[in-house]
Amino acid sequence: MGETARENHDRVLEQAAEWQRAGEGVALATVVETWGSAPRPVGSQLAVRADGAFIGSVSGGCIEGAVVVEAQDIIESGAPRLLEFGVSNSQAWEVGLACGGRIRVFVERVG
Amino acid sequence: MRRDTLAQILAARAEKRPVVLATNLLSGEERVIDPASADPRDPLGDAAMAAARDDKGRIVETGAGEVFLNVFNPPLRMLVVGAVHIAQPLAEMAAIAGFDVTIVDPRRAFATAARFPDVALRHDWPDDGVADFAPDHRTAIVTLTHDPKLDDAALQGALSSDCFYIGCLGSKKTHAARLERLHRAGFEAAALDRIHGPVGLAIGAKSPAEIAISILAEIVCRLRGGAL
Structure with a gap:
């Protein structure tokens, strides 16, 4: 058994560092608070490359798309943002968590 | 996250040492805390130690706004x-x-x-x-x-x-x-x-x-x- 099975869970920061060493713009999204039946615990991370490639997760797949778009913006601007997602919380991009949970995600540029 | 912060976390992980990253959610300002030997005068020291012990990140309210403590424990x-x-x-x-x-x-x-x-x-x-x-x-x-x-x-x-x-x-x-x-x-x-x-x-x-x-x-x- 190699590293592949664990790759998606544990290598988010390693991947972020590798992308950055390769000269790519990188952002990091981190779950900082959850309420209700949030799919991923506090501390879960997603690294995003400027072209939209990503590794890791901050939800069960519900909001990754929206976070990646925000992250690409933040790679440009450099200003960190705190995002909130919830089933009843209609964000501009109209994504939410079908599970009824709510989460806050901090997104920042790396480097 | 600054490049040197990322390097510090990755170095700790490679050496299987626990670290806690404190990030101000307004400014993005950050620093790495060693929960094994936190400075007793550090206002975030106790919270960082507790977070590492529970293996669970948390938000701490400070005078400068919310600070998120993320735990990077060894496996x-x-x-x-x-x-x-x-x-x-x-x-x-x-x-x-x-x-x-x-x-x-x-x-x-x-x-x-x-x-x-x-x-x-x-x-x-x-x-x-x-x-x-x-x-x-x-x-x-x-x-x-x-x-x-x-x-x-x-x-x-x-x-x-x-x-x-x-x-x-x-x-x-x-x-x-x-x-x-x-x-x-x-x-x-x-x-x-x-x-x-x-x-x-x-x-x-x-x-x-x-x-x-x-x-x-x-x-x-x-x-x-x-x-x-």
Whole structure:
């Protein structure tokens, strides 16, 4: 058994560092608070490359798309943002968590 | 996150040292805290230590706004006593579940790299092996040899540590005899209650892989405070 099975869970920061060493713009999204039946615990991370490639997760797949778009913006601007997602919380991009949970995600540029 | 902060976290991870990253959620300002030796004057020191101990990040309100403490603990550890058949799927599955697995078995014909690729192997006697491994509250210990010479030696070490899980393979009868021996060796009933035996959840497991699933499920249940 190699590293592949664990790759998606544990290598988010390693991947972020590798992308950055390769000269790519990188952002990091981190779950900082959850309420209700949030799919991923506090501390879960997603690294995003400027072209939209990503590794890791901050939800069960519900909001990754929206976070990646925000992250690409933040790679440009450099200003960190705190995002909130919830089933009843209609964000501009109209994504939410079908599970009824709510989460806050901090997104920042790396480097 | 600054480049040097990322490098600091990755270095700690490579050395299997815990670190806590404190990030101001308004400004993005950040610093790395060593929870093992936090400065007593650090206003975030106690919260960082508690977060590392609970293995759980948290938000702390400060005069400068919300600060998020993210915990980067080294992997959970599992010490498997006995490089037997069940140890093979158990080591693989435990690694997928995020455990750093070590197998101890003085019988060199069992504990071979060919049978356990990518697993840390030790060939010392389990009493030395356990002592040297220094189990802590993020360690699970599973004995699989059902040979008292090997298992009991490991169990005495396990019971003297604050590992979060101890499980022993063996039938009810084997387990009763084991508890009796450990009792004679000076362990009280309360201490012996920490041992899960026969090991694993009662899911009717038969094959080595199924038994590994039942053991791992019981360990996760113990770790996460599941209802079983």
